[in-house]
Amino acid sequence: MKFYIPPQLTRLSIAFAIFITLFLLLRKLLIPDTFGQYGHYRGDSLTDNALPVVHYAGQQACLECHQDIEDQKQADVHSRIKCETCHGPGQKHSESAEATNILKPDSREFCGNCHEKNAARRSEAVVQIIINEHNTGKKCIECHNPHQPWTMKE
Amino acid sequence: MDNERVKPSRRKFLKSAVTIAGAAIGYQWLKSGQYLLYGADPEDKNVPWYGIVIDIEKCIGCGSCAKSCKMENDVPKEPFFFRNWVEQYTVKNDGSVEITSPNGGIDGFKQTVPDEEIFKSFFVPKMCNHCYKSPCEQVCPVGATYLSPEGVVMVDDKYCIGCRYCVQACPYGCRFIHPERKVASKCTLCYHRLKKNLAPACMEVCPTGARMYGNLRDKNSEIVKFLKEHTTQVLRPNLNTGSKLYYNALGMEVK
Numbered sequence: 001m002k003f004y005i006p007p008q009l010t011r012l013s014i015a016f017a018i019f020i021t022l023f024l025l026l027r028k029l030l031i032p033d034t035f036g037q038y039g040h041y042r043g044d045s046l047t048d049n050a051l052p053v054v055h056y057a058g059q060q061a062c063l064e065c066h067q068d069i070e071d072q073k074q075a076d077v078h079s080r081i082k083c084e085t086c087h088g089p090g091q092k093h094s095e096s097a098e099a100t101n102i103l104k105p106d107s108r109e110f111c112g113n114c115h116e117k118n119a120a121r122r123s124e125a126v127v128q129i130i131i132n133e134h135n136t137g138k139k140c141i142e143c144h145n146p147h148q149p150w151t152m153k154e
Numbered sequence: 155m156d157n158e159r160v161k162p163s164r165r166k167f168l169k170s171a172v173t174i175a176g177a178a179i180g181y182q183w184l185k186s187g188q189y190l191l192y193g194a195d196p197e198d199k200n201v202p203w204y205g206i207v208i209d210i211e212k213c214i215g216c217g218s219c220a221k222s223c224k225m226e227n228d229v230p231k232e233p234f235f236f237r238n239w240v241e242q243y244t245v246k247n248d249g250s251v252e253i254t255s256p257n258g259g260i261d262g263f264k265q266t267v268p269d270e271e272i273f274k275s276f277f278v279p280k281m282c283n284h285c286y287k288s289p290c291e292q293v294c295p296v297g298a299t300y301l302s303p304e305g306v307v308m309v310d311d312k313y314c315i316g317c318r319y320c321v322q323a324c325p326y327g328c329r330f331i332h333p334e335r336k337v338a339s340k341c342t343l344c345y346h347r348l349k350k351n352l353a354p355a356c357m358e359v360c361p362t363g364a365r366m367y368g369n370l371r372d373k374n375s376e377i378v379k380f381l382k383e384h385t386t387q388v389l390r391p392n393l394n395t396g397s398k399l400y401y402n403a404l405g406m407e408v409k
Contacts, residue, residue: 032313035297038302038303039301040297040300041297041298041299041310041313042297042310042312045300045308045310045311045313046302046308048311049302049308049345049346050345050346050349051346052227052228053346054346054347054350054352055225055226055355056222056225056226056347056352056355056358056359058352058353058358059358080361080362080363082358082359082361084222084358084359085359085360085361088225089222089225089226109261109262113216113217113218113262114214114216114361116263116264117265118215118242118263118265118275119244119265119267119269119272119275120215120242120244120263120265120276121214121215122214125214125362126214126362
């Protein structure tokens with residue numbers, strides 16, 4: 001007996017085969033190579049996210065040149081504060097040591113960010129002053145050396 | 155015997171089926187409580203599994219963390235785009251709570267309630283919780299948000315379609331749509347710094363050491379030691395997000 005395939009089924013299976021091929025082709029084109037390498041995401045994205053430039057160089061980079069200031073700092077209560085906490089991002093400065101690409105904040109408001117009296121600041125954690133009453137009209141650094149706050153300048 | 159409604163063999167089958175189903179559901183339920191064990195499933199010991207600790211008792215609300223994050227990660231300067239920020243909670247004597255966060259704490263805090271009305275006040279620094287069962291990852295329709303092998307939740311900038319679904323899904327409000335790139339943006343725990351063995355910018359600059367990050371898989375790490383010695387809490391534990399940001403001395407007022 002001859003095996004009989006109805007003509008409509010032949011046409012349908014051809015259409016189906018074309019559809020499947022197209023689907024697989026599109027799938028291959030649209031899905032990035034590394035998708036699914038580690039999970040349901042593009043594996044290359046991990047390297048992409050590691051690319052951005054570092055702005056904060058880290059304490060170690062500062063110490064290469066400024067060990068003297070670190071020694072000063074270690075002798076007083078600001079010992080645990082990193083250079084970049086006040087001086088801002090230092091990567092550029094560590095590459096080309098110009099004074100222009102590092103911050104030297106000297107405003108009363110800047111010191112007040114930590115030292116202004118606030119009920120939420122624990123008195124044992126940080127020394128606090130009422131910024132509008134404490135030696136108004138003078139900059140903090142006129143009396144206090146920020147690296148050694150209890151060594152008065154006068 | 156034949157007129158019994160349920161045959162003994164079928165009864166036996168039903169019994170075992172119910173037992174197995176119950177055990178499976180029970181197992182799933184127990185598994186979902188894993189956040190108590192800090193989500194550290196030590197599958198691959200070569201890769202760290204990062205967790206974060208923030209000590210409320212040490213935070214003095216200087217805003218250095220928020221400021222450094224904006225500088226390190228080129229976050230837009232407008233006061234409504236933040237990858238991390240600080241909030242001041244003030245509980246008044248009448249029991250009401252006032253929460254302020256002027257520019258995320260970057261310009262410092264001004265006490266808004268007079269001393270005599272305050273019952274207590276404290277700062278709460280907020281950032282991405284790097285949940286290991288994160289809602290934002292689950293809702294992403296294209297697989298552009300993911301949990302890296304190190305346990306850091308990140309966004310694939312090239313793959314994100316900017317549909318904002320994840321921004322709504324995050325119960326901690328830690329995501330935003332970048333106004334220029336039109337993709338979701340969030341804390342990456344400074345992944346680019348971690349890869350270079352540098353601490354995340356916010357941890358680097360914190361003057362009081364209120365922030366700490368570390369490997370939860372390493373049972374001798376500083377962070378695991380801290381977690382052993384202190385009673386810590388995550389934000390919204392009821393949502394079971396598997397948050398890996400642990401707060402020490404977190405007040406119940408914190409949302």
